Amino acid sequence: HGFADLAPLRLDTGARTLYLTVRPPGGAPRRIRIAPGPRRTARVRVLGGGAPTTSQRAHLARAATDVLRLDQDLSGLYGIAADDPDLAWIAAGAGRMLRSPTVWEDVVKTVCTTNCSWGLTTKMVTALVTHLGEPAAGHRADPLTNAFPTPEVMAAQPESFYREVVRSGYRAPVILRLAGMVAAGEIDIESLASVSREDLSDDQIEQRLLDLPGVGPYAAAHIQMTLGRNSRLILDSWTRPTYARLTGRIKVPADTTIARRFRRYGPEAGLAFWLFVTRDWVI
DSSP states (O other): OGGSSSSOEEEETTTTTTEEEEOOOOOOOOOEEEEEEESOEEEEEEEEEOOOOOHHHHHHHHHHHHHHHHOOOOHHHHHHHHHHHTTTGGTTTOOOOOOOOOOOHHHHHHHHTSSOOOHHHHHHHHHHHHSSSOOOTTTTTOOGGGGGOOHHHTTSSSSHHHHHTTTTTTTTHHHHHHHHHHHSSOOOOGGGGGGGGTOOOOHHHHHHTSSSTTTTTHHHHHHHHTTOOOOOOOOOOTHHHHHHHHHTOSSOHHHHHHHHHHHGGGGHHHHHHHHHHHHHOOO
């Protein structure tokens, strides 16, 4: 999805290569490249800054696995899709939704997508990474490789920074309040990536997200998908008419009608819907 084009991530589709910046414990951020390896493997290479320590290497490998969701079990989705003419193509292994190295990064980027063009989203995220991100080891000359700024750094900025430099408009106080909440420990959003459905249901995760500044139903559904909670459909001004066009409808159907089409997918309904409306990106 589009987050692959937002700094500090960069996707080279021709080379099937993803670049990202990860902040390992006990050192400066590191720029890594994930590319195809031999025999259906992925090869992770650390770019610049000298050899990482053993613990840093383990952290970077784990980050690559998490970003690509290599541990996610989508067999239930594939089993249903195999009998769905519109989605049978995904059963070959599609559907692992790219996520950022931290939940914080995905939350802020999602807030930057609300009520604006993709071009403005890109500008806002680029400004955050360029002006507030910590440089990756060996890449100080390229600010787009900086690590995504931490909540603490973002909370320390005046609101005027977000208005005048980031050009975030009405989001300026929202982003500042969000950063302050996370930096102060009022909410542990990183834990949302690993908590099980037995401990927190999708409804509970959704409510926690809706309690955050700047997060409404669309943003909550989008963030949940980056968390691997795929039951909610991302319904917005692009997905609704795209669904109508792909199904040959003149008018955009009601949200309940769209949801009914994907109900059979249960906890993966939102992911099935997303793959339906973005299939032209892949096939």
